[in-house]
Amino acid sequence: MxxxxxxxxxxxxxxxxxxxxxxxxxxxxxxxxxxxxxxxLPGRRVLISVLLTVVVLGGFSGWALYGSHWLRVEQVTVSGTDVLGAEEVLDAARISEDVPMATVDPDAVEARLAAELPRIDTVDVDRTWPHRIEVRVTERQPAVLLREGESFVEVDDGGVRFATVRTPPRNVPIVEMQVAESPSLDRFGRQRLRESAVRVAGALSESVRRDTRTVLVRSYDSVTLELTGGRTVLWGSAERGAAKSKALAAVMKAERDARYFDVSVPSAPAVSSS
Structure with a gap:
């Protein structure tokens, strides 16, 4: 039981x-x-709906970027020019209007400008949606001028020869080479001696550079500056440029009536009134 x-x-x-x-x-x-x-897992209908949505959005985006009139180039602006003209930059940039903004390659435009206009030091090209391309340039500034016949070659403080002009710009020193009898010519060569003049000019303060009329090269160790007012500066070699520039500024401030300055040994500068 x-x-x-x-x-x-x-x-x-x-x-x-x-x-x-x-x-x-x-x-x-x-x-x-x-x-x-x-x-x-989601059902087949949900997956198909999501896939169709992605395809439609992708197609619409592609059409908006490349096929519509909404995102097309309507204006190209240029800023930062001084010697160069805006039209000159636009011609070299070769950016067509009424083309899709997405087809403009900023890197390619920058490379084209740098290759065709050596006066340009830096350039930035930006797409400003929906219709404008901005081109911003910085021009090279001449540190010295080199005589070539009746013309002058502009050279920046990096030693880049970027333009040849008939009329020399104001307040830019001219390099004079008097090295025919110097042993430095055989040892260093004319090009390196010119480069030393560029280095000297690049080390000058802005105020001294404006007053410098000639950078006279007699040898690698003998570079002389001829300034306004009949003043002369014995610079020596291109070495220790920053120290020499500082020494020159100090003695010019202390001896305002001096006409001759020797900063070839920057730790012991010398001045003279004659």
């Missing part, structure tokens, strides 16, 4: 628990059942 009671009780538990065996969770749920439902 007791055995029959136990069999009925076990049958009741199986009906209530859905046949779960010992150790099964309440209600007969399998471990991870909820997780399986949470990770269910």
């Amino acid at each position: 007791a055995g029959a009671v136990r069999e009925k009780a076990a049958a009741g538990r199986e009906e209530r628990g859905g046949g779960a065996g010992p150790g099964s969770p309440p209600g007969g749920r399998r471990p991870g059942g909820d997780r399986g439902r949470r990770l269910r």
Whole structure:
């Protein structure tokens, strides 16, 4: 009789628990059942809808960038020019109007300008959406002038020869080479001696450079500056330019009536009134 009671009780538990065996969770749920439902992949219709949306947006973006009239070049501006004209820069840039903004390659335009206009030191080309291209240039400034026949070659403080002009710009010293009898010519060569003159001019303060009329090179160790007012500066070699410039500024301030300055040894500068 007791055995029959136990069999009925076990049958009741199986009906209530859905046949779960010992150790099964309440209600007969399998471990991870909820997780399986949470990770269910979206249906095919959802995937097709998302794919169509991406295709439509991509096509619209491409059309807006390349096919529409919304994002096309309507204006090209140039700033930073001094000697160069804006039209000269525009001609070299070769940026057509009414073309898609996205087709303008700023790097290519910058490279083209640098190659065709050596006077340009730096250039930045930016697309200003939706319709404008901005070209900003910085021109090279001449540190010295080199005579070539009846013309003058402009050279910046980096030694770059960037332009030939018939009329020399104001306040830029002219390099005079008197090295025909100097042993330095055989040892260093004319080009290196000219480069030393450029280095000397590059070391001058702005005020002294404006007053310098000639950078006279007699040898590698003998560079002389001829200034306005009949003043002369013995600079020596191009070495220690910063120290010599500082020494020259100090003695010029202390001896305002002096006409001759020797800063070839910057730690012991000398001056003279004659």
